[in-house]
Amino acid sequence: MNILDTLTLFGTVALAAPIGLLGVEFLVGGRTATGVGFLAVALALVAGGYFRPSLKSIAAGRVADVATTDDGTGGTEAGDGDGDKG
DSSP, rough: OOOOHHHHHHHHHHHHHHHHHHHHHHHHHHHHHHHHHHHHHHHHHHHHHHHHHHHHHHHHHHHHHHHHHOOTTSSSSSSSSSSSSO
């Protein structure tokens, strides 16, 4: 995890923390369904921010797949390997 991913996760946690605390407050106050709902939203925000792959890593994975794809020729022309194309 690089520094940009860490800062993004920190921002997500800063947004999800008050939502989670509101859920705990509702649970303590006896409003179970609302409290569980807010806790689920807060957990989904943090988990989504943590497990979501970044666009940069998706693009790098695609480029690596294309660059390393082997077409079965082994880098030579099809044939007997002597270089003649005929």
